[in-house]
Amino acid sequence: MEKKIALLPGDGIGKEVMDGAVEILKAIEEHYYHRFHFQYGMIGGAAIDEMNSPLPQETLQMCRESDAVLLGSVGGPKWDKNPSHLRPEKGLLALRKELDLYANLRPVETVESLLDSSPLKREYVEGVDFMIVRELTGGLYFGKPSERNVKNGEHTVVDTLFYKRDEMERIIERAFQLAQDRKKKVTSVDKANVLESSRMWREVAEEVAMKFPDVELQHMLVDHAAMALIHNPKQFDVIVTENMFGDILSDEASMLTGSLGMLPSASLSATGLHLYEPVHGSAPDIAGEDKANPVAMILSTAMMLRHSFKMEEEAEAIENAVKHVLDSGKRTADLTRKGEKPFSTSELVEEIKAAL
Amino acid sequence: MEKKIALLPGDGIGKEVMDGAVEILKAIEEHYYHRFHFQYGMIGGAAIDEMNSPLPQETLQMCRESDAVLLGSVGGPKWDKNPSHLRPEKGLLALRKELDLYANLRPVETVESLLDSSPLKREYVEGVDFMIVRELTGGLYFGKPSERNVKNGEHTVVDTLFYKRDEMERIIERAFQLAQDRKKKVTSVDKANVLESSRMWREVAEEVAMKFPDVELQHMLVDHAAMALIHNPKQFDVIVTENMFGDILSDEASMLTGSLGMLPSASLSATGLHLYEPVHGSAPDIAGEDKANPVAMILSTAMMLRHSFKMEEEAEAIENAVKHVLDSGKRTADLTRKGEKPFSTSELVEEIKAAL
Ligand SMILES: CC(C)[C@H](C(=O)O)[C@@H](O)C(=O)O
Numbered sequence: 050m051e052k053k054i055a056l057l058p059g060d061g062i063g064k065e066v067m068d069g070a071v072e073i074l075k076a077i078e079e080h081y082y083h084r085f086h087f088q089y090g091m092i093g094g095a096a097i098d099e100m101n102s103p104l105p106q107e108t109l110q111m112c113r114e115s116d117a118v119l120l121g122s123v124g125g126p127k128w129d130k131n132p133s134h135l136r137p138e139k140g141l142l143a144l145r146k147e148l149d150l151y152a153n154l155r156p157v158e159t160v161e162s163l164l165d166s167s168p169l170k171r172e173y174v175e176g177v178d179f180m181i182v183r184e185l186t187g188g189l190y191f192g193k194p195s196e197r198n199v200k201n202g203e204h205t206v207v208d209t210l211f212y213k214r215d216e217m218e219r220i221i222e223r224a225f226q227l228a229q230d231r232k233k234k235v236t237s238v239d240k241a242n243v244l245e246s247s248r249m250w251r252e253v254a255e256e257v258a259m260k261f262p263d264v265e266l267q268h269m270l271v272d273h274a275a276m277a278l279i280h281n282p283k284q285f286d287v288i289v290t291e292n293m294f295g296d297i298l299s300d301e302a303s304m305l306t307g308s309l310g311m312l313p314s315a316s317l318s319a320t321g322l323h324l325y326e327p328v329h330g331s332a333p334d335i336a337g338e339d340k341a342n343p344v345a346m347i348l349s350t351a352m353m354l355r356h357s358f359k360m361e362e363e364a365e366a367i368e369n370a371v372k373h374v375l376d377s378g379k380r381t382a383d384l385t386r387k388g389e390k391p392f393s394t395s396e397l398v399e400e401i402k403a404a405l
Numbered sequence: 406m407e408k409k410i411a412l413l414p415g416d417g418i419g420k421e422v423m424d425g426a427v428e429i430l431k432a433i434e435e436h437y438y439h440r441f442h443f444q445y446g447m448i449g450g451a452a453i454d455e456m457n458s459p460l461p462q463e464t465l466q467m468c469r470e471s472d473a474v475l476l477g478s479v480g481g482p483k484w485d486k487n488p489s490h491l492r493p494e495k496g497l498l499a500l501r502k503e504l505d506l507y508a509n510l511r512p513v514e515t516v517e518s519l520l521d522s523s524p525l526k527r528e529y530v531e532g533v534d535f536m537i538v539r540e541l542t543g544g545l546y547f548g549k550p551s552e553r554n555v556k557n558g559e560h561t562v563v564d565t566l567f568y569k570r571d572e573m574e575r576i577i578e579r580a581f582q583l584a585q586d587r588k589k590k591v592t593s594v595d596k597a598n599v600l601e602s603s604r605m606w607r608e609v610a611e612e613v614a615m616k617f618p619d620v621e622l623q624h625m626l627v628d629h630a631a632m633a634l635i636h637n638p639k640q641f642d643v644i645v646t647e648n649m650f651g652d653i654l655s656d657e658a659s660m661l662t663g664s665l666g667m668l669p670s671a672s673l674s675a676t677g678l679h680l681y682e683p684v685h686g687s688a689p690d691i692a693g694e695d696k697a698n699p700v701a702m703i704l705s706t707a708m709m710l711r712h713s714f715k716m717e718e719e720a721e722a723i724e725n726a727v728k729h730v731l732d733s734g735k736r737t738a739d740l741t742r743k744g745e746k747p748f749s750t751s752e753l754v755e756e757i758k759a760a761l
């Protein structure tokens with residue numbers, strides 16, 4: 050097959066892990082006789098520095114003309130004091146909105162050989178395997194007004210949690226579809242005892258559930274979910290929730306696996322053009338040191354092969370190679386224990402390539 | 406001393422743990438020659454059933470005429486389908502707002518003898534001792550509009566995250582004051598890379614910090630905080646954050662101690678009339694079974710003695726008695742391990758009383 054892939058390394062370790070992903074994709078190209086056309090674009094802080102915009106028009110255009118988008122990570126202290134339209138994150142948020150990437154899939158699976166790196170006791174995390182489905186283009190992230198006001202000398206500020214009913218419906222439906230191919234259970238997370246938007250969310254979840262009689266629906270309050278993820282994570286199959294709750298809970302859940310450096314994600318649209326990125330951030334503290342864990346980025350490319358290109362075999366080959374390397378004790382610094390020598394980013398990529 | 410205490414047991418296990426608290430307070434009365442006048446009021450589901458209001462005027466009035474308020478818990482599936490003004494939680498939220506209980510203090514301290522009950526590995530939670538200071542009368546909980554709309558056949562819903570600058574200032578100041586008497590570090594949690602309210606929050610935090618040169622200020626994004634609470638909780642001293650983030654993070658943090666049944670909280674106003682309640686909910690699944698852990702409620706009364714009545718010695722006596730009982734292996738069902746026989750609520754209360 051022939052595919053156009055837009056590569057947006059972004060900031061910090063985004064560049065390093067993207068290099069790793071490209072290495073792996075080139076190996077896949079060769080083994081499986083595909084042809085990948087890579088095109089690089091700027092986003093985030095790098096784009097602000099060079100083009101004075103966190104999402105230049107060229108980048109957006111290039112993504113639109115591609116079959117899939119791979120993203121590294123954006124952000125860093127360098128741009129922290131910038132005005133809000135010139136912040137790296139604005140580039141990512143604008144891209145999500147422009148491409149209508151409303152369904153963010155974040156699988157959380159613990160790896161047997163890494164259980165020792167988890168802060169949680171083995172019996173709590175062994176066999177954990179769930180998927181967080183996060184709404185990605187609505188809620189507090191995009192609602193208007195989001196502004197400051199002064200009235201009679203009183204300074205106030207407002208952000209807006211806004212949703213269309215249809216937006217809830219499509220993401221919850223997506224979650225049920227995913228659950229059908231898994232353990233047939235959806236946990237819908239909200240704050241229905243306080244928020245009107247959550248009460249609508251709950252209603253929509255019940256409605257959607259009627260169309261999927263083979264899938265069990267459970268409601269859970271977000272504060273309770275934050276506990277349950279720790280004391281009983283094995284109960285979950287598919288968790289579906291709105292944008293901000295999803296942001297918080299998925300980062301929390303990443304800790305079950307021992308490192309944020311392990312978790313891939315897919316951001317899906319209705320159009321067929323999807324984006325794939327690691328859950329981790331740009332980690333400015335270790336950027337440029339060839340230390341970052343490339344696994345999340347590499348597993349994101351596997352998700353791309355599976356979801357965007359229907360290359361199931363190739364995706365599994367990558368996933369198995371990663372598992373093989375980790376099982377044999379080879380790890381980057383985020384996962385090594387005292388006394389162990391960590392592999393560098395590029396060394397680990399080489400190992401994964403060799404294992405393919 | 407002579408003090409008027411308003412008792413609001415509320416729903417579910419609220420009643421049982423409140424009985425325990427009263428037992429302990431009576432013992433304190435005797436040992437230390439105080440006089441406590443208890444007055445019972447209705448709130449939540451119980452009040453809806455009897456008086457068709459989650460916060461009857463009588464209850465509010467009674468609280469206003471008291472020196473402190475003790476609350477059990479509110480809510481339960483019985484009222485889950487009620488319209489929003491007839492939900493149990495509305496009673497608690499209205500009480501917080503009416504009494505202007507803006508500062509919710511939630512101490513998180515692990516107990517050596519209970520470390521085995523924590524889902525986290527011992528080395529992560531041993532010695533954890535921090536305080537979450539949650540803003541309690543603003544943000545998404547109270548912002549208007551909070552409503553549904555239909556326009557051209559499109560159904561939408563909105564909730565509003567609203568803050569006055571002054572509301573941020575007073576809670577952040579409170580956090581710094583608390584930090585001065587502790588390890589002199591404040592972690593301010595926000596989502597400044599997305600929310601305008603968080604950007605104002607961060608500015609206010611920096612301003613307040615200038616008045617406390619001896620206290621260190623650290624900013625942390627809420628998603629990162631959700632991770633850090635698990636992989637490095639010992640770094641924290643005082644965490645300050647807005648209402649919804651505080652709700653989620655404090656429930657998450659409660660897991661470090663092994664059970665939500667351990668954690669007390671104080672909700673402080675500027676007027677001097679404060680409220681004390683356990684962090685846990687009404688646990689309808691075990692209500693009426695004399696199974697609930699009374700420790701959170703009893704430690705909440707200790708907080709009341711300390712903060713509202715300046716009875717430091719009495720507060721410590723309770724805390725030591727609780728510690729003594731737990732150290733000797735006596736526990737309710739939420740904390741026992743396989744094969745151990747759990748103590749009932751009333752048995753544990755008796756033990757704590759005896760240890761006083
Ligand atoms: C960078 C930031 C805006 C982003 C988000 O909050 O969505 C990130 O935390 C994520 O989870 O992808």
Ligand SMILES: CC(C)[C@H](C(=O)O)[C@@H](O)C(=O)O
Pocket residue numbers: 242243272479480494497498652
């Ligand atoms: C009962 C509910 C409204 C409440 C809240 O969200 O504040 C509870 O979860 C709490 O944390 O005290």
